[in-house]
Amino acid sequence: MTSSHGSGGPWSDLDRPPLNVPALRRALLHPDGLWTSLDVVTTTGSTNSDLAARAGVLPEGAVLIAEEQTAGRGRLDRNWVAPARSGLFLSVLFKPAVPVHRWGWLPLLTGVAAATGLAKAGGVDMSLKWPNDLLVSVGGEERKAGGILAERSGEDGVVVGLGINVTLRDDELPVPAAGSLLLANAVSTDRDTLLRSVLRSMEQWYRDWVREEGDPELCGLQAAYAAGCATLGRRVRAELPGERMLEGEAVALDGDGRLVVATEGGGTEAVSAGDIVHVRADD
Template structure:
């Protein structure tokens, strides 16, 4: 019935209809809301790059969604490629009126918002891998189904990109550790519904955070991230800048959003950036 390698026309895969841009705008671009514009493009290199290039001319709340990204990026310059209309690939332009030193919470905030929105609309239990991955369970195995990339755009703006695998089948996964909402037995894979839910959740959490002047505790963000973070309480290996490696137990998230790792010698180290590997007990 379906084919992911059809003619390339908008209905080459009947399980993957295009997004309804007009309907999404009616639902999300509201007079007193955060979202000021919403554009759906058939294909682009990177929605983050597209928004960053126009950051000075666009107001806060601009949203770009791509049916397909040919140069999608994750952290550490990793690529993020998926079949057309198989996921949600979006970027939002934010210009937060909060102290810049708190902007590092935005990827974590986006993760909380995505997990909150998708848990309701897709009916799937998701968790967060610090600092920016969304995890689902596929056959009892932890799989990455989404990722977040935040990038500064000029002096006062930040572009936050979010990619979510929605209907990828097992034979379409880029790597064995990847997953999708479909493979996690989602009750809904309707991308319009999922996108509305994610953006409404992001608007809520961003509003709470800005009203609290970016304070992660006062806004409830730190507590929500901690509650949904699969990394905490686990043994981890952190591959740090400068080819340094740190291994220990992930015990907390500090006020700056850093992962606090308890090391063998009884001390702790706060990790601000790095590649985190969840280790099994036998590792």
């Protein structure tokens, strides 16, 4: 079969059919459910930017999905680029009725929910790199297959973006450290099935979190993240704001979702923001 990766129509790559929007709406939109709308666009710059622009007039639970993103953004303004229909590129709108100081748990909650949903529907083991990367194993090597970006929108809203590489092949990877569910030998790469599972998992975790007023311990989120986090127990190098560098062992997550690093001098430091590198023994 010859495949084309241009955007010359929905069936230009027969291995990558478009999402079935009516079926997704039937499965996910319910009167008493979290998700209030689900829209799919063929292409856009950034689903986060598009959803944030309308957050003031949309109710909580709006979902925006793009078959292709041309200016997808990750943390630290990094680009996220992938062929059309090769992954899941979506943003959701939350308006959490929990104390604002606990909103920092939303990207971690999304990571747990996505890893849980993808493992269930895709049959692939996933782990989390603090604070917002989804990792898979490709040939015994740790690879990034997904990322999360949460952004405040107005006074009461948070837009959370999620990008997951589903069917990217070796020759399509943007960087050698990238991976995909396909390369991790997932039992299913059907994007409709994966998306339903991720959004259902996200709804369950979010409802539990809100019910406990955002308390990550009471709703089980803190323990679940720690259990699935590949960063804990590893030697890490944190590139902190102000060009400061911190190196040590990642030993815990605190109640605010910060990474606690044990330093050389015997103390600990809680990292709330920064770029984390997993340090190998030979580094």
